[in-house]
Every structure is written in C-alpha cells, then in structure tokens.
Amino acid sequence: MPLLTEAHLSNQHSVPVALALTLLKKGDWIVLNTIKLASTMTFSFRFLQLQCADITVEGSSTGTVTEGGECDCNAPDPILINPSNGLAYVAIYRNYSVNTDPVNLTAVGTSVDLISVTEAASIASRDLTKPELLLQETANFTFLLVNNTSNADLRLAVNGEVTISL
C-alpha cells in the first residue's frame, strides 16, 4: 500500500450530501447535490444514511383515544408510487434534467446505490460491505431525495459523503 503524500491529499475532496430534517410532501423530490465531473476526476461513493423521522398519512386522525384507552386512529397505509422502493429513497441520476419526475428515470448503480427507507422512525444506510461506487466520466451526477408515496408527507434527514479525486 503506497504512502500518503501531501499532493495526493490536496487532490482528494470530501463533498457532503446532507440535509437537515425536512418535510417532504407526498410525491415530491429535491436535489441534494449535483457533482459535475470532468474527464480526469473520479467519483467515489460509499457512505449515506437516510432517516425517516415522521410520517403523516392522508386521512388518518391524529391520535384520538377511545374511553378504553385504545387509539381510534384508523390510519390508512401509505401508497407507494414505485412499489420496488420504500417510503423514501436517495438515488443518483446521470445528467438529470430538473423537473423530470425520477419515477421515469433509471438511477446509476440501482441495486447497490439506491438507499431506501421502508418504514417510519427508521434509518436506512448504504451497505458498507458492498464495494464503493466508482464513476469516471464527464457527466453531472445528481443525488435526489424522493418521497415515494402518493398520500403521505415525510420528515427526512440525509447524511452522506462523496469523495472526488482529481
């Protein structure tokens, strides 16, 4: 294993993919980060966590309690727009054009690098035992956070990192 040099270190940039807890409405999505890669750069993605802190499903009453002490809320299940993913997911898209619905697109490295949270009050993480995603091409890579339900608002937080080598 080669030793680390000052030159090597100054050519490595740790770029954040982060979002503090934010309400994302049903079916909505936001751009977390766009990495513009030039021909000599290497994009290395290994770590990202997605937290779903809270879910509000349309039509659910908010915590009405009966005389017997049981919850009277007959909360409907969230309806998934893309059934192969969870409630919300973070995915990377190549040359994403803003305002394009991510449902119509194929993510880069879908099986390994699509981080999906399947239930409320949980955290999904990229599997660190999987090899890192390495990309070396002139393109824009966009991280999108998507609310994959048609009837639920979610409060989500993201914490991750990409390493760019020049």
Place this chain on the structure above:
Amino acid sequence: MNGHVTETRLKSIINLHAALPQADLRRGDSIIISSTKLALGESLQIGWLGLQIIKINLSEQTPTRIINSLGFVFAGFYMGSFDPLRRPSGLPTNFVSLSGPNVKLMSPFTKRSFAGPDIVTLIVVNNTIDTDVEVMLCGSMKLYTKS
C-alpha cells in the same frame, strides 16, 4: 508538497463541508453557508465549490441584477469585515456565478488558499431585484491548522 504525510500532519488537516440542498432564495436575498475564523498560522484551502440553479423563471422578464458584473446567482468567499446583517456588496474574492438553470463548478484544479488571521465567509446570493430562484450549493474546504 510531495513529502509523505505523518499521522500528526493528517490530524492537523480538517475537512470542512458546505452544503445547501435545494432551497428557495428570494430576490436580493443571501444565505451564509459557512464562516470560518482563522488564527495566525492557519490556512483554509477551497477544494470544491459547485452551484446549481434548479428553478428560475426567465419567461416574463429579464431579471435586473444588483451587481452587473456577476450572474443572477453567485456563491463566493468574502474576507475580513463582511457584515452578515447587511446585503453583500462588492465582489467576493473567489466566486462561481450563474445566469440560468445549470450547474457550475469553481475549478478544483486551481488551489485557492486564505491565510489567517482572518474570517472567511461563504455566501450564496440572489443577485437580482425581481426574480426568485431555487438553488443548490455544495462545497468542501480543508482547514490546515498549526501542526
């Protein structure tokens, strides 16, 4: 620059992140992304700075700029006595500037450093008086502390 890095040297270098996911930036408004106070002997190197305009309404009229030499939106570094309570004025020392829905990167191949003592502030500015936009910014800096 080509010497090997010791553990002590590695510990003295701190990675600082600057992240603004998709956010509204109203006309004439600005957001402070980070502010770094450098002590004597410390330095800050800009590693990565990317700016994206995600939404801008250019159909009704051409936006009127506040600073004519910059784009509709810019992100830049101000040094010293930047007053966060006032609207930014003048040119930032280093910046990336955009005038349409696109992504732009400050060239990471050029090394840009600030030496302490000083305060370095990164802000993103809507440089128009009549157009609201949605922007994204991501950046990374290296703080070289006294080792």
